[in-house]
Amino acid sequence: MPILAPPALIFFCNSVLFISLFTRLPSIQASMQVNKATLGLALLGGALGTVLALPIAGKINNWLSPRRTAALSLMILSFVMPLLAIVPYAGFVSCFVFFAFIRTMLDVAQNMISTGIEQSSGVKVLSRSHGFWSVGLLLGTMASSWAAGQGITPVGHLAAIGVFVFVCALVVLRITPEMSSLTAAKSSGNTPIFIRPTRGILLVALMLFGLAIIEGAIYDWGMFLIRERITTDPARAGLLFAFFTIGMGVTRLSGDWLREIFRPSILLRASAVSVALGLGIILNFENEWLAAIALALIGCGVAFNYPLAVSTVISMRSVNSPAENLAALSMVMLIATIGIPPLLGSVAELYGIATSFVAILPLTPLAFFMAPVSEGRGLQRDENVGQEAR
Known part of the structure; x- marks a missing residue:
């Protein structure tokens, strides 16, 4: 199994989830019957979810391990995706905060896995891993275009993406190596949450x-x-x-x-x-x-x-x-x-x-x-x- 495969698959799935949601936002907005200003307020939930996750993302990854955190995050996001297309506005805001919270955990895990592989193997994979984020954006956008052209509803489209990502999460769990104590740095108890x-x-x-x-x-x-x-x-x-x-x-x-x-x-x-x-x-x-x-x-x-x-x-x-x-x-x-x-x-x-x-x-x-x-x-x-x- 190529050592690039685990981080490449995680970055790819992360970007497919991200772009699939945002390319269907106009249709989701119409179904919620809100204007752009109100939708913009809902998008603040992304920042809120990130703020809530940043102080604990490293600790969660150290506790579960980056491998398990990445796989579990992808599984959770696969269930959240279709919910974003069917819940009313208040539910969308709540789900979007949770979506951003879990994606922050995933972002930390995918970078820890990439850097861990680099440290343990001596092979540079981080830049190419980020390249697969762009590949996911492209293929996710094309899939969204095809789904919209076929008249597939956002909930049907996002549910299909969720199934795909859930299967990929099982593959991630199987092929991703565990990070050793040397490659997955443990956070000490006196590490500050916010760095000046x-x-x-x-x-x-x-x-x-x-x-x-x-x-x-x-x-x-x-x-x-x-x-x-x-x-x-x-x-x-x-x-x-x-x-x-x-x-x-x-x-x-x-x-x-x-x-x-x-x-x-x-x-x-x-x-x-x-x-x-x-x-x-x-x-x-x-x-x-x-x-x-x-x-x-x-x-x-x-x-x-x-x-x-x-x-x-x-x-x-x-x-x-x-x-x-x-x-x-x-x-x-x-x-x-x-x-x-x-x-x-x-x-x-x-x-x-x-x-x-x-x-x-x-x-x-x-x-x-x-x-x-x-x-x-x-x-x-x-x-x-x-x-x-x-």
Whole structure:
């Protein structure tokens, strides 16, 4: 059994669950008979579920083991998926909080499994594992497009996805190795729940912020933009959304090669230009082929954002460990972006979905001008503090 198989399957299933839900959100919204502003408030449940899970996700993984946590999380999510399509609004909010809570457990487990395999085998699998997230986005989007075109209801579609993921969870349980005590670090009793972010972490978060907001907006509201501006056909809308996932997937799978050729700041600036160009095209033209090109450009542009931020944080020297710095970055980004989904929903309800994306277009220069941070510029103070601490 190839050592890449376990994390690849987990990342793939995680992304299929995620994208299957969000590509059917317009139909779910219609069935709940709520407007975009109200749906945006419901999407706050994702942030709430993550906040509730972050303090205990590592401990749960250490208690159950990453292997069991990943399999159990996938099984639970397979049952939650169809519920999201049939419950009333209040039930949707509750289920969505729980959905985000369990997915946070799964996110920690899948990364612990990938890094554990790297440590025990010496073979790099983390980047390729994340590549399978993009593969799952693409195939999940295409499956959603086909299901919508065949007139399959969201509950039928999400139930089928749930069955598929449940079977995959059994496979995950069988093929995933147990992490040894050396690869699955145990958290000590005095480990702080929340890590105070350093100046360097705040600079990386500022670099990450603009493109992260746009990526999240595409996930949350991209299908609404396509169906209101480009095509009302749900099947064709799903195919168009697939171009976003194709752009992201191709860029990530070739990312290691590109990083050997170009400096991080150049890649990040090119990413910002690509996103700005893509948004400019889709907001000014209503042609399907141009929309496909625009979505692919946006996918290419957001693909490097988080990996470059993680690479910067891991290489940073400070008073905190790399793992603690990553936790601090996650918390800063969660707090910084928590109100964005309902805000964009309110703007869309009052002024139209296109206006929501016009409002976030000016965020692209933020990544462009903060790009030097990806090469460690401006982080020297954190490094000096780290040296003094040692």
